[in-house]
Amino acid sequence: MLAPWQKVVFDESWLPAERLILAFNDVDVAASVHVAPDETIVRKIIEFGRGCGDDQDILIHCWMGVSRSPAAAYAIACERAPGDEQLIADDLRRRSPTATPNRLIVALADDYLCRGGRMVDAIARIGRGCDVDGDASPFELPLSRNRRSAHHI
Numbered sequence: 178m179l180a181p182w183q184k185v186v187f188d189e190s191w192l193p194a195e196r197l198i199l200a201f202n203d204v205d206v207a208a209s210v211h212v213a214p215d216e217t218i219v220r221k222i223i224e225f226g227r228g229c230g231d232d233q234d235i236l237i238h239c240w241m242g243v244s245r246s247p248a249a250a251y252a253i254a255c256e257r258a259p260g261d262e263q264l265i266a267d268d269l270r271r272r273s274p275t276a277t278p279n280r281l282i283v284a285l286a287d288d289y290l291c292r293g294g295r296m297v298d299a300i301a302r303i304g305r306g307c308d309v310d311g312d313a314s315p316f317e318l319p320l321s322r323n324r325r326s327a328h329h330i
Contacts, residue, residue, distance in 0.1 A: 181212045197225045203244045205281045219285040226253030231321050242313040248278035252286035254320045255296055262292060266299035268318065275306040275313040
């Protein structure tokens, strides 16, 4: 996940064909100078996750690994485990004390997945992650509750 002004400046030929590159700002509300995540972006994240098998790992990366990528991982994990929204949020917090999932992505995913606010409430309960200076530490989040597939940030 890139900011709209960023360009990929590395050789993409080694990347898998099954990839999704999205460009939007890490904001919780739409503003005139920022590109906020919207329903289309969240749908693309969830549909990409649906297209990956349970035996596949998904690498999700954003600028710092604090807000956009944890929100995307949370959305994909919740899509795969309806009713486990709080368990997944608690697991996210245990695995990444710095994660502060983007609230707008979570809210849009909650709507798209028809979770009735459970995803939003679960993320609110874990609260803001601790501050980080620079990039956050990578972590894994199981995307399926019944096996060890992981999301790597």
